[in-house]
Amino acid sequence: NAGVTQTxxxxxxxxxxxxxxxxxxxxxxxxMYWYRQDPGMGLKLIYYxxxxxxxxxxxVPNGYNVSRSTTEDFxxxxxxxxxxxxxxxxxASSYVGxxxxxxxxxxxxxxxxxx
Amino acid sequence: xxxxEQNPLFLSMQEGKNYTIYCNYSxxxxxLYWYRQDPGKSLESLxxxxxxxxxxxxxxxxxxxxxxARLSTLHITAAVHDLSATYFCAPEGIDSWGxxxxxxxxxxxxxx
Numbered sequence: 001n002a003g004v005t006q007t008x009x010x011x012x013x014x015x016x017x018x019x020x021x022x023x024x025x026x027x028x029x030x031x032m033y034w035y036r037q038d039p040g041m042g043l044k045l046i047y048y049x050x051x052x053x054x055x056x057x058x059x060v061p062n063g064y065n066v067s068r069s070t071t072e073d074f075x076x077x078x079x080x081x082x083x084x085x086x087x088x089x090x091x092a093s094s095y096v097g098x099x100x101x102x103x104x105x106x107x108x109x110x111x112x113x114x115x
Numbered sequence: 116x117x118x119x120e121q122n123p124l125f126l127s128m129q130e131g132k133n134y135t136i137y138c139n140y141s142x143x144x145x146x147l148y149w150y151r152q153d154p155g156k157s158l159e160s161l162x163x164x165x166x167x168x169x170x171x172x173x174x175x176x177x178x179x180x181x182x183x184a185r186l187s188t189l190h191i192t193a194a195v196h197d198l199s200a201t202y203f204c205a206p207e208g209i210d211s212w213g214x215x216x217x218x219x220x221x222x223x224x225x226x227x
Contacts, residue, residue: 031213042220048213094213101207101213103163106159109157
């Protein structure tokens with residue numbers, strides 16, 4: 001199994017540009033998440049989804065949008081990129097339910113610089 | 116809002132010695148996860164602690180959870196260089212099903 005796959009791995013954007021970070025999982029997990037990790041810091045939740053068609057805001061949603069049209073895919077959209085969005089972005093997925101919440105599985109991350 | 120505090124944030128370990136990382140959190144939680152992150156890499160799940168008094172061990176690492184004290188510990192026995200990494204604790208709030216709140220991480224460096 002590939003697990004959680006993120007593309008691209010690296011990207012440099014100019015201020016004001018837009019882009020979509022892709023995330024796909026093949027584990028049939030119901031929950032998916034987007035985090036950002038700033039240097040030397042922990043992870044902050046941007047958005048999450050409990051299933052196809054259902055998304056909700058996390059701790060730091062401003063400047064981002066998500067959609068979840070299928071169980072497998074959970075893209076993160078950056079509109080009008082700002083330097084403050086320079087970070088490493090991680091996508092994760094997990095199975096939640098039945099009293100057996102599994103640990104989140106993480107992708108390899110996307111390193112994004114806004115210049 | 117669930118707040119998480121890890122101590123220490125940086126830990127320089129000598130090979131062969133024992134150390135403990137502490138994870139305190141602010142509100143009720145009965146599930147807590149520990150992750151490891153190598154520099155420039157993704158996060159790897161280490162332990163899932165699902166109830167008060169839970170103890171899990173894997174090799175030189177042992178994690179425990181005290182939900183009444185809102186405290187989890189990660190104990191490292193006889194540290195070796197391969198354990199150099201950043202360790203994160205992440206409790207799941209009792210009213211935040213499926214959502215984790217990550218601590219700032221403890222950067223561990225093991226030297227001879």
